[in-house]
Amino acid sequence: MTVGIEVVLPDGSRRSLPDGATGADLAASIGRRLARDALAVTVDGQLSDLGRPLPDGAVVSVVTAGSDAGREVLRHSTAHVLAQAVLRLWPGAKYAIGPVIEDGFYYDFALPGGVHFSEEDLTRIDAEMRAIIAEDQPFVRHEHSIDEGLALFEDQPFKREIIEAVRDGATEVDAAPDDGGAAVSVYWNAPGFSDLCRGPHVPSTRFLGHFALMRVAGAYWRGDERRPQLQRIYGTAWESGTALADYLERRAEAERRDHRKLGLELDLFSFPEEIGSGLPVFHPRGGLVRRLMEDYSRERHAAAGYDFVATPHITKAELFETSGHLDWFAEGMFPPMQLDGGQDYYLKPMNCPFHVLIFKSRQRSYRELPLRLFEFGTVYRYEKSGVVHGLTRVRGMTQDDAHLFCAREQMADELRSTLSFVLSVLRDYGLADFYLELSTKPEGKAVGTDEEWEAATETLRAAALAMDLGLVLDEGGGAFYGPKISVQAKDAIGRTHQMSTIQLDFQTPQRFGCEYIGADNARHRPIMIHRALFGSVERFFAILLEHYAGALPAWLAPEQVRVLPVRDDHGPYAAKVADRLAAVGGRVSVEGATEPLGARIRRAKLAKVPYVLVVGDDDVAAGTVGVNRRGADRPERGVELTAFTDELETVVAERRNEDAAAGGR
RNA sequence: GCCGGUGUGGCGCAGCUGGUAGCGCAGGCGACUUGUAAUCGUCAGGUCGUGGGUUCGAGUCCCACCGCCGGCUCCA
Numbered sequence: 001m002t003v004g005i006e007v008v009l010p011d012g013s014r015r016s017l018p019d020g021a022t023g024a025d026l027a028a029s030i031g032r033r034l035a036r037d038a039l040a041v042t043v044d045g046q047l048s049d050l051g052r053p054l055p056d057g058a059v060v061s062v063v064t065a066g067s068d069a070g071r072e073v074l075r076h077s078t079a080h081v082l083a084q085a086v087l088r089l090w091p092g093a094k095y096a097i098g099p100v101i102e103d104g105f106y107y108d109f110a111l112p113g114g115v116h117f118s119e120e121d122l123t124r125i126d127a128e129m130r131a132i133i134a135e136d137q138p139f140v141r142h143e144h145s146i147d148e149g150l151a152l153f154e155d156q157p158f159k160r161e162i163i164e165a166v167r168d169g170a171t172e173v174d175a176a177p178d179d180g181g182a183a184v185s186v187y188w189n190a191p192g193f194s195d196l197c198r199g200p201h202v203p204s205t206r207f208l209g210h211f212a213l214m215r216v217a218g219a220y221w222r223g224d225e226r227r228p229q230l231q232r233i234y235g236t237a238w239e240s241g242t243a244l245a246d247y248l249e250r251r252a253e254a255e256r257r258d259h260r261k262l263g264l265e266l267d268l269f270s271f272p273e274e275i276g277s278g279l280p281v282f283h284p285r286g287g288l289v290r291r292l293m294e295d296y297s298r299e300r301h302a303a304a305g306y307d308f309v310a311t312p313h314i315t316k317a318e319l320f321e322t323s324g325h326l327d328w329f330a331e332g333m334f335p336p337m338q339l340d341g342g343q344d345y346y347l348k349p350m351n352c353p354f355h356v357l358i359f360k361s362r363q364r365s366y367r368e369l370p371l372r373l374f375e376f377g378t379v380y381r382y383e384k385s386g387v388v389h390g391l392t393r394v395r396g397m398t399q400d401d402a403h404l405f406c407a408r409e410q411m412a413d414e415l416r417s418t419l420s421f422v423l424s425v426l427r428d429y430g431l432a433d434f435y436l437e438l439s440t441k442p443e444g445k446a447v448g449t450d451e452e453w454e455a456a457t458e459t460l461r462a463a464a465l466a467m468d469l470g471l472v473l474d475e476g477g478g479a480f481y482g483p484k485i486s487v488q489a490k491d492a493i494g495r496t497h498q499m500s501t502i503q504l505d506f507q508t509p510q511r512f513g514c515e516y517i518g519a520d521n522a523r524h525r526p527i528m529i530h531r532a533l534f535g536s537v538e539r540f541f542a543i544l545l546e547h548y549a550g551a552l553p554a555w556l557a558p559e560q561v562r563v564l565p566v567r568d569d570h571g572p573y574a575a576k577v578a579d580r581l582a583a584v585g586g587r588v589s590v591e592g593a594t595e596p597l598g599a600r601i602r603r604a605k606l607a608k609v610p611y612v613l614v615v616g617d618d619d620v621a622a623g624t625v626g627v628n629r630r631g632a633d634r635p636e637r638g639v640e641l642t643a644f645t646d647e648l649e650t651v652v653a654e655r656r657n658e659d660a661a662a663g664g665r
Numbered sequence: 666g667c668c669g670g671u672g673u674g675g676c677g678c679a680g681c682u683g684g685u686a687g688c689g690c691a692g693g694c695g696a697c698u699u700g701u702a703a704u705c706g707u708c709a710g711g712u713c714g715u716g717g718g719u720u721c722g723a724g725u726c727c728c729a730c731c732g733c734c735g736g737c738u739c740c741a
Contacts, residue, residue, distance in 0.1 A: 116668075117669080119669085215669090216668090217735060217737070218668025218669060218737060219668080219736065219738090224738080225738045229667060230737095231669085232668090232736070232737080265676085273732055276732095277732070325741065328741070332740075332741075383740075384667095384738080384739065384740090385732095386667070389734095566698080566699065567698050569698085594697090595697095596697090596698085596699050597699055597701060598699085598700095598703070599704075601700095601702055603702085603703085604702090605701095605702055612701080618700085619700095626700070626701075634701085635700090
């Protein structure tokens with residue numbers, strides 16, 4: 001008597017299978033190709049092993065390698081193979097966790113005798129992994145009681161700790177079986193190797209192989225710096241050799257776009273060791289780009305009703321005592337200098353208290369609100385030595401910082417208009433693909449009542465939803481004084497960067513006793529909104545540079561046009577061309593005929609100059625130029641000088657942005 | 666701050682088991698006068714990150730510190 005079960009496929013169709021049928025049976029019943037490619041199934045949306053019996057009535061879909069779910073499974077399984085290889089090569093090694101991450105996986109180990117992995121070890125481990133894969137080891141799932149699990153991993157302290165966490169009811173643990181009960185699941189590969197794991201896994205190691213070990217790194221157990229540091233190996237794994245190669249190529253492209261590399265090649269900025277870690281200097285070309293970025297920002301801020309202010313770089317300690325920064329972030333500040341007989345002065349890590357004092361400098365009326373104070377304010381933060389990184393994480397930076405003071409009833413409108421202003425400006429710099437993130441109250445590190453936080457968070461949420469962009473929640477990610485919305489932008493090669501932040505702050509106005517006189521002739525407390533658009537000029541510079549791969553659009557390019565006379569006697573005409581372009585505001589240079597044209601073209605191209613003009617006999621005679629546009633297939637000969645002048649003027653006036661993905665090629 | 670790696674002229678690199686530093690590009694000068702991605706020649710440039718140590722002798726070995734790179738932790 002066969003009872004039989006019925007499952008629902010993703011397309012809604014139903015399929016009958018014998019009782020006890022597995023995912024593999026289902027795949028086989030659908031087709032031979034699917035049976036071959038299947039790695040796992042999802043049962044009612046939950047990933048599960050191909051070999052487990054399917055429940056009656058479930059919605060089941062077969063997972064193959066080319067899908068997100070499929071890659072997750074094969075990465076997880078590859079991580080197990082990595083662990084097995086390390087345990088083979090280092091008998092007595094302790095293994096911790098090996099989760100899937102974006103584009104790959106890692107596994108953490110503690111090697112016997114506190115030994116560390118070296119880069120060369122990766123080659124050996126890689127070879128061992130390939131041997132394991134060639135052995136075609138099946139992944140076999142077993143479920144055990146807590147006690148059995150503890151016995152099984154008797155000499156594996158990290159595994160025992162995970163099992164104990166499962167026993168004690170921690171839910172976030174990766175090894176908890178998905179079907180409940182006080183038990184753990186273990187996957188066996190070979191007699192000598194098993195790993196605590198929720199699964200699912202590929203049926204056997206032969207489904208794996210398109211992987212690469214990327215690097216070794218130290219990582220704290222459970223991400224806690226007070227706990228032992230383990231040895232982590234990062235790897236990536238894909239469904240095919242092509243997909244793996246594509247991934248490696250994407251990484252290579254990111255490396256080519258690295259702003260630190262471009263900054264050096266294009267002579268934009270440097271980090272002199274003599275000055276100190278995380279303290280950049282901008283060279284003339286970089287300084288020019290920076291000025292262009294800032295100039296347009298100022299223009300937009302002026303038009304949007306911001307008032308420009310300026311504040312000093314250091315202050316008495318009291319200011320940051322009042323603001324609360326010294327309570328929360330003294331660690332992140334440069335140590336104080338003692339002046340005037342024991343008075344502590346600090347380098348400022350933030351601009352807000354200064355702007356508050358400007359607000360407080362006289363009595364304010366509701367008629368002045370919203371008051372929008374803007375400044376390119378340079379701040380200094382003592383970043384820990386290991387975190388400093390190019391222009392994106394520095395110890396001295398300039399924020400395009402604004403603080404908006406408004407009445408409570410203006411808050412919602414002000415947030416909405418600020419958010420659209422911010423997005424509009426970012427779009428003008430060429431970023432186009434955004435989503436928003438709402439960061440809520442941080443646990444144990446916040447001031448203010450729950451009611452205030454709740455009200456502020458909801459107001460921000462409403463403003464964010466009004467933007468018609470994706471909104472994700474960042475639980476506990478807010479600042480200590482209030483929740484925030486941040487704008488996340490995708491760059492030309494698909495990476496996400498946190499750009500602007502807009503933070504609501506009920507606390508600071510209270511701490512400083514800010515007031516304004518309302519229409520009712522009574523004193524009221526303003527709401528304060530912190531807002532940075534670029535975040536920091538340095539970081540935004542870096543992001544734009546990487547976004548455009550150094551090929552900044554003409555309106556931001558330090559050098560827009562380079563004129564190359566073919567021969568020396570074309571020099572006077574080249575100079576005339578340059579003068580005409582400079583007269584309409586063009587940033588132009590001329591490189592004389594001391595070297596063959598090809599070499600000069602090449603140099604100009606490498607400098608990523610948007611327009612390279614070549615002028616020779618024909619041009620002198622006809623009043624034309626040869627235009628070699630960055631990114632164009634071939635140069636254009638015989639362009640009227642006036643036509644080119646107009647083109648340049650238009651492109652710059654419109655702030656026309658180029659296809660950043662092309663990177664100026 | 667922690668783990669690992671790394672540090673040679675402006676840049677990219679070579680320098681074997683220790684025997685007082687090389688190459689390419691860039692730069693200066695000279696020649697070449699060139700129509701769309703590298704003309705030729707020549708010259709100059711380095712206390713090998715810093716400070717200790719081992720050694721007859723250290724760029725090569727050891728220690729400490731600094732910078733940088735990749736992670737972890739952190740990021741108002």
